[in-house]
Amino acid sequence: MNYEAVIGLEVHAQLKTKSKIFCGCSTQFGAEPNTQTCPVCIGMPGVLPVLNKTAIEYIIKTSLALNCRVNPMSRFARKQYFYPDLPKNYQISQYEQPVSEHGYLDVQVDGNTKRLGITRIHLEEDAGKLLHEVGSRQIDGSYVDLNRTGVPLMEIVSEPDMRTPQEAYAYLTALKSVLEYLDVSDCNMEEGSLRCDANVSIRPIGQKEFGTKAEVKNMNSFKGVQKALEYEIERQIKATEDGERIVQETRLWDADKEMTFSMRSKEEAHDYRYFPEPDLVPVVVEEKWLAEIKQALPELSEQKKERFIKEYHLPDYDAGVLTADRTISEYFENTVKGYANPKAASNWIMVELLAQLNAANKNITESLITPVHLRMLLELIDKGTISGKIAKTVFEEMFISGKMPEIVVKEKGLVQISDEGAIAKVIEEVLTANAKSVEEYKAGKTAAMNFLLGQVMKKTQGKANPGVVNKILKEKLI
Amino acid sequence: MELFAMTAHELSEKIKNKEVTSQEVTTSVFQRIDAVEPKVKAYVTLLKENAFKQAEAIDQKIKAGEPTGALAGIPIAIKDNMNLKGAKCTCSSKILSNFISPYNATIIDLLKKQDMVFIGKTNMDEFAMGSSTETSYFGKTYNPWNLETIPGGSSGGSAASVSADEAIMALGSDTGGSIRQPASCCGIVGLKPTYGRVSRFGLVAFASSLDQIGPLTKDVQDSALLMNAIAAYDQNDSTSVNIPAPDYTKSLVKDLTGLKIGIPKEYFVAGMDKEVEQSVREAIKLLEKQGAKIMEISLPHTEYCLAVYYILAPSEASANLARYDGVKYGYRTPDAKDLLEQYEKTRGEGFGPEVKRRIMLGTYALSSGYYDAYYLKAQKVRTLIKNDFEEAFKHVDAIVTPTAPTAAFKIGEKTDNPLQMYLSDIFTISVNLAGIPALSMPCGFTKNRMPIGLQIMAKHFAEETIFKVAYAYEQNTDWHKEKPKL
Structure with a gap:
């Protein structure tokens, strides 16, 4: 049976605002651990978030460039889970009312233009990082670096419109170009300012319904995404043909082994207990502001x-x-x-x-x-x-x-010699020294001409004007 | 009269006129603390050394003729859920028992600008969850009027400190009645301002959409003075409202002519405490005599307030309290094998039973599959409750009710029955759900000489109306002058 893949991508892009999304700390990459933190971003008791307006402006820019409908009102929500890199143990994100929805991106695949839908774009805060080693030294337990906590993160969710890993690659390349043109993100996958998770399933060609999807994570380059998808599609096809049932799960891409591995099944998935963030008022985007951003x-x-x-x-x-x-x-x-x-x-x-x-x-x-x-x-x-x-x-x-x-x-001393007298003198010397080639040329072997030209260039260390050499050489050989 | 027994406005006069110094007032208050604190146990932390340093600096400022704030040199007590840099901020919980604030709450900065003196941090129900101050990790606070009864809660320490003259004034926080109910129990004045009127930045969150900081004072004038100090827009609090705060002392006028006061029938029901009902009805008569027009009104969704509150407040709390995990600060279990066990043991050992109960309630209400039936439904009913008040305030300027269904009850009386405990806030919770301001003030005593509280509500940002009614009542009564015998 012939199968086709159904692919949707979730891209997280850090916004290159100077300060974090809910406090004044710097977003600069690479600082000493925990030096770019304050009571707000490390979740001290009693702190409150204040939204960075530039982050909203950047996400609106992106929304417009990706042909999305910007919602006149959007809202933040708390996404709850416990992890040491998440100081409040909830992430301020968006759930029911994202900044924008219903966009698309046109990409070129094999010379054809394909329109890929964008479901939604929303804003959230990044989490920190866990360090399991310092330099090359293994440490006992884990250290937490909260510099990255609160860096504004934009999540761009595509429709499941891609059918091949190549299309996914083309989508990412086109999306990166847009973000770079807008100057809203560094789009550096190695530094983690751009991250991509892929949802992929297979179905027999002609079938309308989607198959059971797997979410593939942990790719650190666009090529990696393409390879992971190629592997995962093959895996799913083989499993299906072997009569196995594909289960909904999260799988991790191992770039060294070039394989995906199961991380957790749907049953183990978190219940994030989203609810509207009571510490922030809804984001209202007025027509006037939208028009100004569009204009610019x-x-x-x-x-x-x-x-x-x-x-x-x-x-x-x-x-x-x-x-x-x-x-x-x-x-x-x-x-x-x-x-x-x-x-x-x-x-x-x-x-x-x-x-x-x-x-x-x-x-x-x-x-x-x-x-x-x-x-x-x-x-x-x-x-x-x-x-x-x-x-x-x-x-x-x-x-x-x-x-x-x-x-x-x-x-x-690379100035070109164009002086005809000087060049003629060199040519004379070359012709004298290569009488045999001159004979050959005159006998009809035109290739000898190139040899003589090469000799002149060699004698002038390539500085002779080739046009002039050609002209004089022809004159002399007639 | 001893200095500690005076009000802030009386002392302010004396300090301004250089009759007394802030150091003398501070000394007097700490002498009082030495004398009665062993019985009342209002404080978790005393900041004696720092308080005297502050008082000395303020005295020098006054001596040098430098401009000072309206409440310069007045000692104030702060509920232990507000961050004061360098001092412990425990929320009366084991999990924060070793936590020292690295920053100041906005209200602390505002009080500093007023040149006030911080005496200490007061006891409370753990994370402000309770109505009796019995859930504190550091032990109970006792009602100065009768040491066998509760001082109310959750701001029981703040209310008791003011009532027992262990502080000239205090700040509390009110999520479902936590300023007003203890004010009522302790016979003092407590105001919950409009949601958004006072910055919450630095107040340890219990339920973010309901929490509000407010004054606990010996009389109405002090309440207005303290509101002048703390009511301000704060750009660090996105829910703070950018409306200029008036001079609240301007509303301290006795005339109530033409003012319409609503009496909601749902707050006066068969079977209610006779002494409470009688005192409140007499207070209403007095207001009428002062020129107010009394009208019966209806707040039809009153019966749902408690249910709505006990879904929304725990839901928000379950997220707000997630950060106490032993990773960054606060208590951490000494023996955990892995991360999950560290979380479970730290929180299992660090939180008391009432806090755990509410975290579980909230976690349940927000869970996938239950969200619509609980959280979402409760939000919808909250809107109906808000609408009730909006409708009522089309017809009246203020609403008057009892603050609590009974006077302060016996210690331990309701600790085994959470539902009975929750009912202590039956008359105060609607105000938080609607976001409106309300004040509790003394309006009489039971035959056992326990104070009874009168609650005055007004529409959003109409604290001035409340002060007007409260002042007119106070000027014609002496309840606020009564002191507990300690």
Whole structure:
């Protein structure tokens, strides 16, 4: 029998507000344990939460970008469970009335656009962390670090609209792009600022009803999500074909073993005893505020891609690559400011820069070659000061040292030789020394031409202007 | 008269006029504490050393002619569920018996701005759950009028301290009657302000949507003065309401002409305590004589108040008290093998039986499958109860009832019967559910010389109306001048 998968994703994204959701503590990642805490976020007796308005603004931005309907009134609720990283032993979250609902995200899969539904987006507080070792030292018992407690967390729940792990991957990539464009989250899965749980079930193709789902947790990369889903779908199909009954459960992905393992069944699931948070008043989003946020929404990748095609006359492919990531698109636009050949800039960014960055495992924002320096390099090529080939050498040096291109050219003596007299002199020498090749060329072996050209370039350490060499060489050989 | 026996407004005059110093007043109060505290046991913690430091600093300020607050130099007692930095805050529970506050409640900062002197933290029912102060981990508090009876609760320590002149004034908290019922039992004035009028930041939560801090004082004028100090919008409390607080002493006028007072028939039922009924009816007659128009009204959902309260308050409490787990602070069981056992033993050993009962009630009411039938239903009925009051206040300015069904009962009389104990708050709970303000003041004595309380309610943020009625009554009676013999 042929099966298809039904996948829905729950994404948790930390909002990059300066302070926590219910107190004034910093949200900075990586501080010494328990240094970014106060009576409120560590749940001292008698404290009360006060909502950070910026967190609401960020979640509304996200809601609008994801085509969600923002509820005029939303409410916080207490989600109750005991765990040492949760100081109050309840998490302030949202339950019946989230910030927004009923949105969608269009994603590209195999060249086709697929619209994936978004059920709801809600706001909650993050929990702390348990430490079982300090540095490499194992400790007796567990330590609690509450720096992360109260960092604003946005939960984006998708509809079960995905059918393949690839679609899930595409959804996550597209969602990350939106969050980065909005500048509301760092989206760093390794630091935990973005987390993803997947609900997955299988059903025979053609069947309308959903199968029994498993919730898969503990993936720490988008590829990990894709792999975990691939594994889990296979597992469920095999189990079904072996006549087993799939049970509703939570399963953990083990990235080393590349397998999922059962963590708890539905029967063991918590009863969270949600009820409306009495310490907070409902969040009221007035039309005026919503309109202001809408007005101030930045251009998102799709719009930017269209604009790049129109404004810079870039091919669809280039525009797609350059706008997939906000920081790359910004780099491109800074490079072509006042520069007449955007396609050349696009080529250099896509081919050279991204490859080098990738090899060095760096973000474009960490590039030592600034957009201005890259533009200078392109201008040196355009002016004929250096050849495109030499430019690659200059580029490599710039990538390592961050020096200006002129300086690299000067230091390495890489200025292009375009003087016809000087080039003619070198050609004479080459032709004299390679009489055999000249003969061959004259006998009709055109390949000999390339050899002679190569010899000239070699003699000038690649600095001779290839156009000029070509011209004179042809003249001399006739 | 001894300094400790005076009211805050009398002492304030004397301190301002430099007839006495804050240190003299503080000395007098601590002498009184030395004399009667062994019998009354109103306090969990005394802050003697710090109190004298404060008094000295305030005296110097006055001497130097610096501006001081209206209640400068007055010693005040604080219920032990409000955070005062550096002092223990136990909530009269074993689980917080070693907890020292790392921060100040907003009301503490406000009282500091008034240059008040903190005498100590007063005893209470554990986590404010009770009507007799018998559930305290640190032992009972005794009613100064009769040491064999309860002082009321949960703010029994605060009420007893004021009644016994062990404090000039005190703060209590009221979730279902915890200021008014002990005020009634101890023959003093207690006000539960409108929900949102006084900041809850730093008040250890029992039931967040019902809790409110308020004054316990020797007379109505002191109540108004203390309200002037603590009624303020607080941005640290999202449920605090941003309405400017008036000068409550301006409502201390005797004239009640044209004021309409409602008497809800549901609060005067067959079988009620005869002495209580008689005193309250006489008080109503006196108000009428002062110019008030008395009207019978109905609050038809009164009979559901107790049931609604005992679903909503424990529900909120079950979440509010979840944080006491031995992980971060407070009592932790000495011998647990793993995390689950640490939770279970810490909470099993740290909480008393009444607190456990309410945590279980609330946990049950919020459980999947029961939520709609209990919590949600109770919320709906709460709205009906609120509507009752809204409707009533379209016709009357104030409502007058007894504060409690009886005068203070004997110690141990109701400890084995929680339902009987819960009935002590039958007349006070509706006010918390509706969020309106209400005050209890003495309106007579039983033949055994136990005080009887009169309750005056008004609509949201109409504390001024309450003060007007209370002051007019007080000016024509002497009940508040009576003192227990200790």
